[in-house]
Amino acid sequence: MFKDKKAYHSTYHLHEDTTLSRLMPEEDVMEIHFIEINKFISLWYEEKLNALDDILIRWLLLLGMVDGRNKKVYAEIYRELEELAMEDENLRAAFDTWEEISQSPETILAYQSRLKYILDEEARYIDGINKGREQGKTEGIKEGLEQGRKKEQIELVKKLLQRHETVEEIMDLLGLSREEIERIKDLDLPQD
Secondary structure, X not given: OOOOOOOOEXXXXXXXXXXXXXXXXXXXXXXXXXXXXXXXXXXXXXXXXXXOOOHHHHHXXXXXXXXXXOOEEOHHHHHHXXXXXXXXXXXXXXXXXXXXXXXXXXXXXXXXXXXXXXXXXXXXXXXXXXXHHHHHXXXXXXXXXXXXXXXXXXXXXXXXXXXOOOHHHHHHHHOOOHHHHHHHHHOOOOOO
């Protein structure tokens, strides 16, 4: 594409045509990158690139390993990527996935089915956790309200007893049984 340049990677920024000032130079909000794979592969074969020092080179090796037009896989690049994948976890994951999906149509279908199953199971697991949290939250609120209601009821019974209301009157007012009132009465009421 850029015959006058030896570099395989060219980066361009936007500028205003009349003043040649860059658009937001302090932020570099937009760049255009050109990567010429043919130049890249040539430089790699000439051993002018070190994949250990540059992550871009590793990823470009992965992308450039297959020549789709000629239906060819560069065996030398493949071997180097295998070695590089031992040291780069992200590259290893990408390389493993590429190997899995570049198999036969049956293998691809099996891979996709397995991946779908894993994603579905993960979604069900996350959904279960979320539903469990919601249910727990709801039950916790109900339990807290019930405990608060009971505590208020105990306080009210204590106050009525301190005012010398009869057990029958309290039963009638609050709808409690005699046993419940007696139990509350036996709690730590202040002795006169």
